[in-house]
Amino acid sequence: MPVALITGASAGLGAEFARQLAARGADLVVVARSAGSLEALAAELREANGIAVEVLAADLVTAEGMQSVVTRVSDTEHPIDVLVNNAGFGLPLHFADNDIEDEVRHLRIHVEAPMRLMHAALGAMRGRGGRIINVASVAGFISRSTYSACKQWLIGFSRWANAEYSRDGVTVTAVCPGFTHTTFHERMGLAPGHEGIPAIGWLNAPDVVRQGLRDAARGKAVSVPSLRYKAVVALTRVLPSALTAGAARRGRV
Template structure:
């Protein structure tokens, strides 16, 4: 039976890559993002490459009615949910507009919580399903409100995986480091001006491939690449002051 995967933030970056790789594995995909035209381009590419059925669901997940529509689609039943939608803010919390910080928190935490809650009943009734929450290695270190939000997502995923895996539903937090996508461009940083050492960049295809592999193995946390696994391990034993200064490099 063909599986169905719903991916948020699917118009570009990691979201589009998740959709492509899931389709290549035989899944039909539901693409969710605000930009209908961008979703259509991704959908055309997936159909041409894999022949999978692609459904477009344009939605602003911070709009109550749009979010409700996505929740309703999940309640109909999907096999895989990828909570990927998100955006970044300047690390200078005191300079950011509080309304932007609240929107940031809602998208990374509340929206992921609500979509997971919407998808779970059908998955549990069927006795199978996978939920992938795209977090970040920032969730393991003190790094502004982005790291704090991703830390919540990691903790939630670890708890949910222990709770629901025995009933057939696994939950995995995929935690990449810096990835070559348009994420930093949306922060107004052209390529080469992100302040990130070349050796810390990851390829989107590799991140998604390793994340899906770990999700298939039922792991609660996936940290793509050995270099970031080692950096996270080091952050757990170093003083907060050292970790915060190191994590503040790059955007």
């Protein structure tokens, strides 16, 4: 069976990636800070799908936590076939109002962590084959503080890596959802419905993951789930950046 490693697997899109990959018969390595949440998810998936689930509790913001996951991804005796870089968090305030150390941790989880894990995965996958999925965001196409900047980097790096390493049998896909019903916004202290976004602007996690996995299987460099957000991305290419940045202030994607 293929083996998939998913970061940020304890909730939200990460847990949904775990459920859908498990349903397809993949064995899993689930990674997050909370061992208790991971063990509960692992027990659920083992019972429902009869698969093997390895729990790896690690904080990717710390050097020790990062190294433990890099070591697992680099293990050629127990290889990873699918890497899902999903771990992340948002910050509730504007850049100038946030604590700079929080911003540095934010940068590490959204840029340094996927970069290090991609480097480790490519070292083990090239020639053997594999798939890397980087969970980015529609925010990466819009100018909005450091979250957008991080996701823009991830999208651009994924485009390049997919073109560069597909010849070695490794595809890289940036999955770019819009507003999605998960706990992401609640963890920033924002109550549901306080984003100023109408109901039609929200996506469901199962749909996002299903489309992302489908596009990754096709070798697409960028996946934008849903027609409505494909239209949003198309508009960002023609509208002035000042206008899109102003619209983006209404909420966080």
